[in-house]
Amino acid sequence: MAAKTLTIDGKQISAEEGATVLQAATEAGIPIPTLCHLEGVYDMGACRLCIVEITGIPKLLPACTTKVAEGMEIKTNSERLRKYRRMILELLFAERNHVCAVCVSNGHCELQTLAYSQGMEHVRYDYTFPKWNLDTTHRLFGMDHNRCVLCNRCVRVCWHIEGAGTKNVSGRGAKSRIITDLNMPWGDADSCTECGKCVMSCPTGALFNKGSTVGEMERDRDKLEFIVNAREKKQWIAD
Amino acid sequence: MKRIMIEPVSRIEGHARITIQLDDAGKVTDTKFQVTQVRGFEKFTEGRPFYEMPGITSRICGICPISHQLAASKACDAIMAVRIPPAAQLLREIIHCAQVVQSHALSFFYLSAPDLLLGMDHDPATRNVAGLIEANPELARAGIELRKFGLLVIEGLAEERVHPSWIVPGGVKSPMTVQARDRFLAAIPQAMATAEKTLGIFKGVLDSFTEEIANFGSAPTMYAGLVDSAGNIQFYDGLLRFRAADGSIVQEGIAAEDYAEFIGEATLSDSYLKAPFYRPQGWPEGIYRVGALARINVAEAMGTPRADAELTEFRQRFGRMAHSSFLYHYARLIEVMYGLEAMQLLLQQADVLDTHVRAEAGVNALEGVGMIEAPRGTLIHHYKVDENGAITWANLIVATGHNNRAIGDGVRQVAEHFIRGDKLEEGMLNRVSALVRAYDPCLSCSTHAIGVPALDISLVDAKGALLDRLRSDA
Numbered sequence: 165m166a167a168k169t170l171t172i173d174g175k176q177i178s179a180e181e182g183a184t185v186l187q188a189a190t191e192a193g194i195p196i197p198t199l200c201h202l203e204g205v206y207d208m209g210a211c212r213l214c215i216v217e218i219t220g221i222p223k224l225l226p227a228c229t230t231k232v233a234e235g236m237e238i239k240t241n242s243e244r245l246r247k248y249r250r251m252i253l254e255l256l257f258a259e260r261n262h263v264c265a266v267c268v269s270n271g272h273c274e275l276q277t278l279a280y281s282q283g284m285e286h287v288r289y290d291y292t293f294p295k296w297n298l299d300t301t302h303r304l305f306g307m308d309h310n311r312c313v314l315c316n317r318c319v320r321v322c323w324h325i326e327g328a329g330t331k332n333v334s335g336r337g338a339k340s341r342i343i344t345d346l347n348m349p350w351g352d353a354d355s356c357t358e359c360g361k362c363v364m365s366c367p368t369g370a371l372f373n374k375g376s377t378v379g380e381m382e383r384d385r386d387k388l389e390f391i392v393n394a395r396e397k398k399q400w401i402a403d
Numbered sequence: 404m405k406r407i408m409i410e411p412v413s414r415i416e417g418h419a420r421i422t423i424q425l426d427d428a429g430k431v432t433d434t435k436f437q438v439t440q441v442r443g444f445e446k447f448t449e450g451r452p453f454y455e456m457p458g459i460t461s462r463i464c465g466i467c468p469i470s471h472q473l474a475a476s477k478a479c480d481a482i483m484a485v486r487i488p489p490a491a492q493l494l495r496e497i498i499h500c501a502q503v504v505q506s507h508a509l510s511f512f513y514l515s516a517p518d519l520l521l522g523m524d525h526d527p528a529t530r531n532v533a534g535l536i537e538a539n540p541e542l543a544r545a546g547i548e549l550r551k552f553g554l555l556v557i558e559g560l561a562e563e564r565v566h567p568s569w570i571v572p573g574g575v576k577s578p579m580t581v582q583a584r585d586r587f588l589a590a591i592p593q594a595m596a597t598a599e600k601t602l603g604i605f606k607g608v609l610d611s612f613t614e615e616i617a618n619f620g621s622a623p624t625m626y627a628g629l630v631d632s633a634g635n636i637q638f639y640d641g642l643l644r645f646r647a648a649d650g651s652i653v654q655e656g657i658a659a660e661d662y663a664e665f666i667g668e669a670t671l672s673d674s675y676l677k678a679p680f681y682r683p684q685g686w687p688e689g690i691y692r693v694g695a696l697a698r699i700n701v702a703e704a705m706g707t708p709r710a711d712a713e714l715t716e717f718r719q720r721f722g723r724m725a726h727s728s729f730l731y732h733y734a735r736l737i738e739v740m741y742g743l744e745a746m747q748l749l750l751q752q753a754d755v756l757d758t759h760v761r762a763e764a765g766v767n768a769l770e771g772v773g774m775i776e777a778p779r780g781t782l783i784h785h786y787k788v789d790e791n792g793a794i795t796w797a798n799l800i801v802a803t804g805h806n807n808r809a810i811g812d813g814v815r816q817v818a819e820h821f822i823r824g825d826k827l828e829e830g831m832l833n834r835v836s837a838l839v840r841a842y843d844p845c846l847s848c849s850t851h852a853i854g855v856p857a858l859d860i861s862l863v864d865a866k867g868a869l870l871d872r873l874r875s876d877a
Contacts, residue, residue, distance in 0.1 A: 265458075265462060265566070266455060266458045266459045266462060268455075270568075297450065298450060298451070298452065298793065300452055300791040300792055300793055301791050306452060351791075374452070374454075374765070374792070375454050375572070375763065375765070376454070377454055377455065377457060377458055377568055377571045377572070377576075378455075378457075378458035378568035379568050380568075380571075380576075
């Protein structure tokens with residue numbers, strides 16, 4: 165496959181044709197913050213945390229869905245990007261009810277970690293305090309829509325790793341919501357195999373093992389990548 | 404006619420207002436003790452999974468989060484219908500002892516010692532913990548040491564000092580290491596020596612407070628507290644006993660799940676703090692007190708040698724039933740000694756290091772009640788859940804609530820005794836605040852409300868004109 169040469173943050177690198185900017189940067193050891201990206205499933209650019217500046221393109225583009233091109237000049241860490249990333253995080257916090265202190269993922273949450281690492285000191289926007297419910301009808305797992313950031317990881321792992329297709333999205337915009345089967349209680353969703361991959365993939369405390377208390381949800385996401393590698397590359401290699 | 408308002412009352416946990424009504428001759432005609440804020444934990448926890456309750460309700464208070472976690476976890480144990488592993492029970496009792504020691508140390512040294520050791524009439528600018536450090540560094544250090552000891556144990560077990568999430572439905576998250584146990588055991592003798600020294604200092608100044616002892620909420624009431632099968636004091640388990648002012652036992656053997664049969668809650672029109680009462684006697688006849696003084700009145704003995712020696716001396720001084728609210732301070736110090744002795748015994752138990760510390764189960768009962776003795780008195784968490792474990796109803800009866808009416812009556816007694824004429828003297832108003840402080844009320848807990856303690860006293864005449872005002876930050 166042809167290689168493309170490009171510049172990321174002043175560093176000359178080469179990447180395989182068809183690779184995304186995120187993949188190229190990761191391989192070159194240049195960190196780009198991500199939230200909806202998950203190794204093992206396709207990217208969809210849902211969260212916009214990985215936006216980058218590309219010379220000649222006025223829009224900011226998500227690194228996870230933008231393919232590399234010859235001669236690209238990319239900035240991943242400008243003041244403009246930091247400003248927008250903070251803004252995105254603040255909007256995520258304002259959109260639902262994220263209460264870290266009493267959350268099952270406190271201390272192991274990707275949203276919380278990003279807020280720290282991106283220097284989010286406060287939320288400028290009014291909290292919307294929406295009324296979302298919980299679904300605790302499943303025997304093993306629970307879903308708290310208050311803590312969902314609509315990253316779609318659970319939907320992608322359910323369809324494309326497990327192949328069950330239980331998880332879907334209903335509604336539009338801020339009213340979007342993760343549903344199970346035809347919008348029925350999770351406990352009644354026949355297609356669910358109880359594999360728990362959705363719980364493993366969740367970046368926040370939205371999906372959890374029932375019975376989890378504050379800070380108890382630690383997730384082993386490497387397992388998802390392991391399964392994909394085993395299936396697609398016939399490699400059974402764990403880190 | 405004039406009205407004096409003390410708002411907010413300082414050096415307490417939470418936010419309260421005291422109103423004192425004077426007639427034209429300057430005589431106290433009425434007093435009100437009002438708690439002015441509301442938080443609504445019982446409402447907003449509806450819909451949450453029951454196993455989140457220890458984490459959520461512990462946020463009611465930063466001083467005794469452990470107490471709420473324990474009561475909440477016990478209520479959750481009941482919903483799961485499990486008996487927690489023996490080691491988990493011991494570890495919960497150990498952290499609870501640590502919590503009682505550090506909380507009582509906070510109440511005594513940081514909040515009340517400035518009144519007791521600097522004097523009720525001392526300049527308010529330095530009548531605080533900073534003034535205490537200056538005037539009596541040794542005593543201030545003792546307070547810091549005892550609190551540090553309690554927090555050392557809490558942090559050593561639960562990894563965090565203030566809001567750990569270690570106590571969980573079914574037990575605790577992790578076992579205790581040998582190293583942690585040895586560290587705690589090694590620190591106990593020093594803490595006991597500090598407690599004993601403090602008791603000595605306190606007993607030394609008691610004689611200068613005879614007027615306060617006689618007039619500080621000294622009206623006899625019924626008392627309630629948990630006791631074990633031998634009738635000795637119990638912080639974590641045990642059954643609730645009510646003992647009348649004359650020393651006779653009114654009712655005993657009340658299990659957590661039966662509390663509602665014996666405890667009713669009156670809603671007051673002018674305060675957000677509800678007032679529990681002994682249901683068989685009705686409101687307001689059935690008022691009773693809880694907390695350190697109530698516990699030592701209710702129990703036959705402490706059950707540990709040094710604390711029992713202190714209790715014997717206490718009863719020699721004040722009789723079998725002691726009624727003055729001023730003596731809550733004394734009772735608290737005896738309980739600090741008991742907490743240290745009890746912890747030492749618990750740490751020496753054979754299965755305390757067992758690694759099986761958590762029972763797992765789903766919803767096996769749709770209702771659960773947890774009852775413990777928090778530092779400030781009996782604490783009850785009562786939850787109802789649906790079959791998926793979501794909370795449908797919650798009721799929290801918090802220690803300070805039980806004392807609501809007694810604090811109100813005590814305020815009146817202190818005001819009638821110490822406030823004379825229409826001249827506002829800071830020292831006499833401080834005695835009114837000190838009565839409230841004697842109960843170490845946690846108003847943020849009891850209304851599940853939040854507030855910044857500060858002192859604001861207004862003297863207003865019958866026409867509403869402001870005659871005088873004193874104000875200070877906490």
